[in-house]
Amino acid sequence: MKATGCVRKPDPLGRIVIPVRLRKNLGIEHGDDIELFVDGEYIVLKKYTQPCIFCRQTEDICEYRGKHICDTCMISLRYYDMIKGLYKK
Ligand SMILES: [Zn+2]
Numbered sequence: 001m002k003a004t005g006c007v008r009k010p011d012p013l014g015r016i017v018i019p020v021r022l023r024k025n026l027g028i029e030h031g032d033d034i035e036l037f038v039d040g041e042y043i044v045l046k047k048y049t050q051p052c053i054f055c056r057q058t059e060d061i062c063e064y065r066g067k068h069i070c071d072t073c074m075i076s077l078r079y080y081d082m083i084k085g086l087y088k089k
Contacts, residue, residue, distance in 0.1 A: 001042070033048035034046070034047060049061060052068060052069055052070035054073040055073055062074065
């Protein structure tokens with residue numbers, strides 16, 4: 001884990017501001033969802049990524065017809081469609 005040098009005091013409602021520099025570096029824009037994790041004594045914030053509808057992985061996700069699918073599952077689907085197409089003929 002890398003220190004950012006930023007220290008923030010939560011307001012009475014527990015809110016803190018994530019510095020614009022960090023938001024830009026992490027690709028977090030206004031309206032994005034942020035997911036919170038707890039790891040021991042650490043609170044980790046991460047830009048929320050819809051998981052793959054098949055394997056629940058959150059890496060290399062693309063959207064296809066409104067569904068979020070990872071590259072691995074997309075390749076499997078294309079292979080399945082190709083095989084299925086071969087047997088139809
Ligand atoms: Zn997947």
